[in-house]
Amino acid sequence: MPYSAFTKPAHGDDHVYGIDGGTDAQLLQTAHRLVDIYLVYLREHETGSDLFDTRELPVSKGSLINAFRVVIATESRSGVRALLVKAGMTLAQFQENIGPRMSFKPASSNDKARDGRWRPDLGQIRRFDHALMRHGEERTRLVRMFRHAADIAEHKPIHDA
Numbered sequence: 001m002p003y004s005a006f007t008k009p010a011h012g013d014d015h016v017y018g019i020d021g022g023t024d025a026q027l028l029q030t031a032h033r034l035v036d037i038y039l040v041y042l043r044e045h046e047t048g049s050d051l052f053d054t055r056e057l058p059v060s061k062g063s064l065i066n067a068f069r070v071v072i073a074t075e076s077r078s079g080v081r082a083l084l085v086k087a088g089m090t091l092a093q094f095q096e097n098i099g100p101r102m103s104f105k106p107a108s109s110n111d112k113a114r115d116g117r118w119r120p121d122l123g124q125i126r127r128f129d130h131a132l133m134r135h136g137e138e139r140t141r142l143v144r145m146f147r148h149a150a151d152i153a154e155h156k157p158i159h160d161a
Contacts, residue, residue, distance in 0.1 A: 088142060
């Protein structure tokens with residue numbers, strides 16, 4: 001992935017994070033900063049396996065995906081790369097325009113669903129099914145992208161300083 005692709009906003013209303021025409025070192029530094037912002041977000045918010053709207057993210061999803069790609073591709077330690085891929089994969093839980101958080105926790109015996117009277121409406125079921133399908137597709141796409149970035153890191157020449 002060329003670094004220049006990282007500087008392009010993922011959405012029309014996003015701003016570029018101070019890296020317009022920056023050097024490779026500035027782009028790498030910004031990528032690390034964006035990954036750090038997201039890791040702090042994950043520590044402060046319990047996401048579990050729930051699905052969220054992308055509006056919940058501290059930075060645009062596209063910028064975060066590109067930042068993870070750059071950081072993974074430039075990371076020389078395989079263990080750190082694996083952890084970065086794992087963290088980056090959680091971005092699949094954030095979907096465009098899905099509305100409120102969708103939880104995957106089973107209903108408890110005290111929930112309305114157990115008394116036999118409560119049923120989700122058809123709109124809720126469709127919304128959930130659509131979001132779950134997009135989540136799976138996004139995971140597949142991210143696995144491919146992050147695997148490619150990890151391959152770049154594994155095959156780059158090592159230079160002694």
